[in-house]
Amino acid sequence: MDESMTGILRREEKITLALRALYEKYGYRKYRMGKFEEYELYLENKNFLKSQNIITFNALDGSVLALKPDVTLSIAKNTHATARSSEKFYYLENVYRLDKQSGSYREISQLGLEYIGCLDQLASFEVLWLAQRTLSAISDRHRMQVSHIGFWISLLDGLNISEALRREILEFVRGKRLHEMKARLREAHVAEAAVGLLLTAAALCGPFEQTLEEAAKIAINQGMTEALDELRAVYGLLLDRGCAGDMTLDFSLVSDSDYYGGIIFQGYVEGVPRAVLTGGYYGNLLKKFGKALDAIGFAVYLNELNLLFRGQGQKPIDALILYTQDADRHALLTAAEEMRKQGLRVRLDRHRPEEERFERIYTFDENGLKEAGKDA
Amino acid sequence: MLNVALPKGRLGDQVYALFSKIGYECGAIYENDRRLVLESPENGVRYLLVKPSDVAIYVEYGAADVGVVGKDILLDGNPDVYELLDLGIGKCRLAVAGKNDYVEDREAVLRVATKFPNVTKKYYASLNREIEIIKLNGSIELAPILGLSDVIVDIVESGRTLKENNLKVLETIVPVSARLIANRANYQFKNDVITTIVEKLMEVLPQ
Numbered sequence: 001m002d003e004s005m006t007g008i009l010r011r012e013e014k015i016t017l018a019l020r021a022l023y024e025k026y027g028y029r030k031y032r033m034g035k036f037e038e039y040e041l042y043l044e045n046k047n048f049l050k051s052q053n054i055i056t057f058n059a060l061d062g063s064v065l066a067l068k069p070d071v072t073l074s075i076a077k078n079t080h081a082t083a084r085s086s087e088k089f090y091y092l093e094n095v096y097r098l099d100k101q102s103g104s105y106r107e108i109s110q111l112g113l114e115y116i117g118c119l120d121q122l123a124s125f126e127v128l129w130l131a132q133r134t135l136s137a138i139s140d141r142h143r144m145q146v147s148h149i150g151f152w153i154s155l156l157d158g159l160n161i162s163e164a165l166r167r168e169i170l171e172f173v174r175g176k177r178l179h180e181m182k183a184r185l186r187e188a189h190v191a192e193a194a195v196g197l198l199l200t201a202a203a204l205c206g207p208f209e210q211t212l213e214e215a216a217k218i219a220i221n222q223g224m225t226e227a228l229d230e231l232r233a234v235y236g237l238l239l240d241r242g243c244a245g246d247m248t249l250d251f252s253l254v255s256d257s258d259y260y261g262g263i264i265f266q267g268y269v270e271g272v273p274r275a276v277l278t279g280g281y282y283g284n285l286l287k288k289f290g291k292a293l294d295a296i297g298f299a300v301y302l303n304e305l306n307l308l309f310r311g312q313g314q315k316p317i318d319a320l321i322l323y324t325q326d327a328d329r330h331a332l333l334t335a336a337e338e339m340r341k342q343g344l345r346v347r348l349d350r351h352r353p354e355e356e357r358f359e360r361i362y363t364f365d366e367n368g369l370k371e372a373g374k375d376a
Numbered sequence: 377m378l379n380v381a382l383p384k385g386r387l388g389d390q391v392y393a394l395f396s397k398i399g400y401e402c403g404a405i406y407e408n409d410r411r412l413v414l415e416s417p418e419n420g421v422r423y424l425l426v427k428p429s430d431v432a433i434y435v436e437y438g439a440a441d442v443g444v445v446g447k448d449i450l451l452d453g454n455p456d457v458y459e460l461l462d463l464g465i466g467k468c469r470l471a472v473a474g475k476n477d478y479v480e481d482r483e484a485v486l487r488v489a490t491k492f493p494n495v496t497k498k499y500y501a502s503l504n505r506e507i508e509i510i511k512l513n514g515s516i517e518l519a520p521i522l523g524l525s526d527v528i529v530d531i532v533e534s535g536r537t538l539k540e541n542n543l544k545v546l547e548t549i550v551p552v553s554a555r556l557i558a559n560r561a562n563y564q565f566k567n568d569v570i571t572t573i574v575e576k577l578m579e580v581l582p583q
Contacts, residue, residue, distance in 0.1 A: 100454075101433075141565070143564040143565060145564060175457070175458060175459050176458040176459060176460055177459045179461065179462040180459075180462070248564070248567075252458075268560075268561040268564045268565070269561075270561075270565050272438070272561060273436065273437050273438025273559055273560070273561050273562070274456070274560065274561060275560070275561065
């Protein structure tokens, strides 16, 4: 694409294009889905959604449809992948979610990537690697936070923690509220040794290898060890490919829904106060749809990038030609077309528009084109 | 430079005292003028003086890296931030209060005046009690006196204000104290500084 065309794109649009090219290069196909989804899908799988607020409406046949609050659920439902035939694709879709602060719905633009099938560690590596490359494309100043839900599930299983307390614990862990967690566990008469283990696990956060070592010290069962082995293997591959430098292992990263089951990760870029990328393993979601498959993927919240590039605004238009009523129309149009051929953006108008900026302003009257100077 | 959101007022003074004890002094704070941003480049810290109920918002949206805020505000706003420490200062409780001679009519919908609608809703939902919330922004104690509400849900520190208005605590909902919170993204980028602050604060906090 030549410069005159890419030049009009905003930074976030350019990034979207660059990322699409990146994903295509790795053999991922673009997948386009319908705007609506049957409301029932979200009703039956509400544990997989962060928020229960969904925009619904009636179809002509009376059935209830929803504007998608989430893309992955639709993908899990519709995938044609099998154990011997995997699917790799990416999507660019809008989802509709409640914005807590304003109390109204927001349209959120998501660019996501999914790998579904019978997956191995190389698959996890590939997706994490692409997630890392995605962050790099957005900003040089980025961080990836990685964790493993299996580590927590096995630990909680091993300690025989009840379902209700489990949710509370994970909520404390997510907020790094260790002081409150300690008090709550004691109140619930959890054994001191178990309290110690849970607090240690919740505080595991830091450089990848060092944190892995510390985590290994509190692995009390096979499940925890397997989770750490998987993290070690994937990290090893990333390190080998030279893109693990800005990754931290942080076991306080736990999903706030039942969505993810294995490795999970979040990406941050400096200047955006929330994660711009979230992803992980969600095979359990596919099992819910009766598909014994693995799946791993991530989504980038393109809206958040507006925050990063705000203030860069639109460039001024190159030229404004203010013409008078008695100007020679043929000569005027020819002069403007000449300038456009040189690659300039040229606007014709009778009066100077108030809310627009121009590099140069010209007048065109019965004497022809005359430069009136640079715009103030 | 670390941006710290401090709640204006007495709690903010106490928090600043803690922070200066661990090496984050900022001389400008004693000048007592009306500036809202006070900076100490030599100590690498910038204090933002904000309304207590806004601290969590400054932190959640990343305008401040860390902040100190009462648990009451965190419970009501439920911001998506890390809550790293209980500073054990600004201790009080969130409580239900009513007139000294108040007797609850269990048959009627309870009218509750409060600044904390979300905590209030959650608390009464857990009791399966139907309520009507009257959201006020200050002088909550007036509501039961004027018959605007049956009870109030508010912060109680010494209980003096209640007493002077012929009100009493009926039920404690939750104890409250000041918490150190951090923005999730900035925690990643300023991890060293924030971790050090947490460690140093733990040393100076009364256990």
